[in-house]
Amino acid sequence: MKPDGRIRVMEIIARMNVGGPATQVSGLHERLDREEFDHRLYTGHVDGHEGDHLLLHDVREPVHRVPGLGRPVDPGDDYRALFWLVSAMRAFRPHIVHTRTAKAGALGRVAARLSRVGSARVHVFHGHLLHGYFSPVRRGLYVGSERVLASMSDRLVTVGSRVRDELLQAGIGRPEQYVVIPPGVRPGPVPDRGAARAALGIPQDAPVVAYVGRLTQVKRPDRFVAVAHAVLGRIPGCHFVVCGGGELDRQVERDAETIRDSFHLLGWRRDVETVYAAADVVLLTSDNEGTPLTLVEAGMAGTPVVSTRVGSVAEVVRDGHTGLLSSTDPDELAAHTVRLLSDPGLARRMGGAARDWTTCAFSLDRLVADTEHLYRSLCEARGRHLLTQGNGR
Known part of the structure; x- marks a missing residue:
């Protein structure tokens, strides 16, 4: 396909903080077929207490910074970001506007309508935002706004089937819109x-349990510390590794003060594979999740996991086969963790099964192929004129 005939994609995300959405965007930005797609990334700035994916991974791809598009909701910044996006759309004339995260999804889809460029609109729901993030009043406002925004969308993409089902139950969108x-x-x-x-300064012969992710309330790092205390009561030589950061990092440090000799706070690391390789078990303690990449990455490294049975975790972890799922009770999580630490043969078998499953089901090549198919199908559904609009500008 000639360069001026490429499908133009404007990908908008509020901020590229370390986490699942940024990892997906970065992988797509790097791997989409450049002869077929002109894919451009538009994003705001990362808050000071969060890890910046672009800096941590030394991403050199060009990025368009949108003033006011960061996480905080501020009417002045939001209006500035909205009209900046409208102007950028009229200049770029994208065939597809692809939004992620709530704020970028709202501003991006409204901007696409105001720009009158005729772009197809796609929004991605990365997690179960209906649970654990908002007060009842804010949840109602969120659901109401997403119902309106769904009417401005051609496709609504979810990272798991359960996320889709919960959104439909809330009256957001129609079944045929979802992918x-x-x-x-x-x-x-x-x-x-x-x-x-x-590399991590951990004893070679100690059992090791790892936490990888943001230190924020919904992830419940306090529950991880509680499990650590319970496990140490049965396996005194165990060590616990925390790879990540966030607004609760000092609280975690205080909570772990009495077991600090067994606790390792690593901060954000570029070489997260080193953490998985060092661990005997990866533990996820969240109140809510979408389809957590931590568990996918752990599986690809051959490390078994113990996780709360929340969100779409069960679509990643096959309970009893690639890992163990639990309620949110710290004692049950600790019992599962002790079981794997005490039975290396079982842990090894689960880790091998996890590697086979995740490598097959969650490869980047599959994500890229699925996304390219979505883009092509949208252009075909909206008419071939989308592929010629704005050429020769």
């Missing part, structure tokens, strides 16, 4: 266990 596209990951090279532990 389920699970996340995709391209793991980095996984070091051997000895080298990983040496």
Whole structure:
């Protein structure tokens, strides 16, 4: 396809903080067929207490910074971002406007309508935002606004079937608008266990449990610390590794003060594969999740997981086969963790099964292929004129 005949995609995300959405965007931005797609990324700035995916991974792809598009909701910033996006759309004339995260999804879809460019509109729901994020009043406002925004959307993409079902039950969108596209990951090279532990300063012969993710309320790092105390009561030599950061980092440090000799706070690391390789078990303690990439990445590294049975976790972890699922009770999570630490054969079998399953179901190549198919189908559905609009500008 000639360069001026490429499908132009304007991808908008509020901020590229370390986490699942940024990983997906970065993978797509890098791997989409550049001869067929002109894919451009528009984003705001990352808050000071969050890890910046672009900096952490030294992403050199061009990025368009949108003034006011960061996470905080502020009427002045929001209007500035909205009209900046309208202007950018009229200049770029995208065939497809692809939005992620709530704020970017609202501003991007409204801007697409105001710009009158005629773009197809896609919005991605990365998690179960109906639970654990908002007060009842704010949840009602969110649901009402998403119902309106769904009427401005050609496709609504979810990372799991359960996310889609919950949104439909809330009256957001119509069944035919939805497409389920699970996340995709391209793991980095996984070091051997000895080298990983040496790099992290962890004893070679100690049982190790890892937490990877943001230190924020919905992820419940306090529950991880509670599980650590319970596990240490049965396996005194166990060590616990926390890879991540957020607004609760100091609280976690205080909660773990009495077990600090067994607790390792690593902050954000670029080589997260080193953490998975060093761990015997990866533990996820969240109140709510979409389709968590932490568990996908752990599986690809061959590390079994213990997780709360929330969101679409069960679409990643096959309970009893690739890992163990639990209620949110710290004692039950601790019992599952102790079971895997006490039975290396079981942990090894689950880790191998997890590697086979996640590598097949959650590859980056599959994500790219699914997304390219979505883009092509949207252009075909909206008419071939989308592929010629704005050429020769």
